[in-house]
Amino acid sequence: GAVVSQHPSRVICKSGTSVKIECRSLDFQATTMFWYRQFPKQSLMLMATSNEGSKATYEQGVEKDKFLINHASLTLSTLTVTSAHPEDSSFYICSASYRSDTEAFFGQGTRLTVV
Amino acid sequence: GENVEQHPSTLSVQEGDSAVIKCTYSDSASNYFPWYKQELGKRPQLIIDIRSNVGEKKDQRIAVTLNKTAKHFSLHITETQPEDSAVYFCAAGGGFKTIFGAGTRLFVKA
Secondary structure: OOOEEEEOOEEEEOOOOOEEEEEEEOOOOOOEEEEEEEOOOOOEEEEEEEEOOOOOEEOOOOOOOOEEEEEEEOOEEEEEEOOOOHHHOEEEEEEEEOOOOOOOEEOOOEEEEEO | OOOEEEEOOEEEEEOOOOEEEEEEEOOOOOOEEEEEEEOOOOOOEEEEEEEOOOOEEEEOOEEEEEEOOOOEEEEEEOOOOHHHOEEEEEEEEOOOOOEEOOOEEEEEEO
16 A cells, blocks of 8 residues: 655644644655644544645634644645643644546654643 | 444444444435445555345455434444554445434444
8 A cells, every 4th residue: 555654653742833744645645644642541533634835724613823724745744742741642644646536645743742 | 315324433443343334324325325434544445345235244254234214324334453453434325315324333342
């Protein structure tokens, strides 16, 4: 299957700083990528849909100024957690697919800890 | 908005028994129903999927059924093995986005 690479896998940052997470599709072009947040022992909560060359579509309740998404190319989407706080600590995971009616390929996830 | 409900949240079975996980979806536009398995600390991986023009699909010990009229779909695992222990997610896609169920934590006791 296709490969989606996410970086970094783990990051610890101080409160008030910003953290950037990258999601790359290595062997296919993904016009659409998705960003999820996963709390311990819980499901994948869709945060936003990232569209190449246009603004991301955020789910209800997700602050777009807090979670900045940039999809500058067909193989790269970035999620920036701005002014991070301890409650932002979580597991963030991206996925990409050719279309919404095909398999989603997930990155390996990023565990963010804000201290 | 669109919603996918998944039951049960936790399932414990004895090795060799069958396990069934059920999902319902709300978006009539959905036409693609994948199932993902997530092992601890790893990314979700597709294990089987079904499209709306098919009622049932089987792959060795895993089968999925779809009732599009009732908007129900289910995952069946037969002859469970300890390595089947993981979290399983159903999803409904085909519209603008894919919506995931809440997940089922499956424990297979040896």
